[in-house]
Amino acid sequence: MRNGKTPKPKKPIYKRIWFWIVVVILVVIIGSALGGGGKDKNKDSSSKSTAASKSSSNSNASSSSSEKPKSGWTQEIYDSIVSATANFNNDGTMAYSGGTPYADIEAKVGKPTTTSESSIGNQTLVTVNWTSVSWTKGSTESVTVQYDKASGQITSKSKFNA
Known part of the structure; x- marks a missing residue:
């Protein structure tokens, strides 16, 4: 108490x-990370693989394969995916055999949410992801599949539910 005044x-x-400005900014950042930001981030880097996926799926399925079926991903579809076996050719390149064709999965569940490619030497692997966020259920589901671009065979799969 200085000068008889209370602080x-x-x-x-x-x-x-x-404080409220910071809260709004954080909500926008979290919302875009969970929901809508995924397509735009990978749009430029995945344009080549998206075009390749469209042409391969159109040759193996009807034109309605670009529309996602009402059922979407089910445990049965996920369990039916067989990862290909990697074999080395005499020239040192890798070949895959015995895997589920990616085009078959895309025909069943529709186009992925994101697509990206990575190349090592002459081998190109494509990673695709289907993400579903349900605000009403408070859950996030994600299925990621990786496939060899040359053979179209799935090399790995993973699933996330939260």
Whole structure:
């Protein structure tokens, strides 16, 4: 108590404008990371593989394969995926055999949410992901499949439910 005055109590943090600005920014960042930001981030880097996927799926399935069926991913479809066996050719290149064709899976569940490619030497692997966020159920489901671009055979799969 200086000069006979009592000090003003500080405003609580939730009554300050800068606090609410930070909260809004965080909500927007989290929302875009979970929901809508995925397509735009990978759009440029995946344009080649998306075009290749379209042409391969159109030759193996009807034109309605670009539309996602109502059933989408089921445990049966996920369990039916067989990862290909990797074999080395005499020239040192890798070949895959015995795997589920990627085009078959895309025909069953529709186009993926994101697509990306990575190349090592003359081998190109394509990683595709289907993500579904349900705000009403409070859950996120994601299925990731990797396939060899040359053979079209799936080399690995993974699933995430939260």
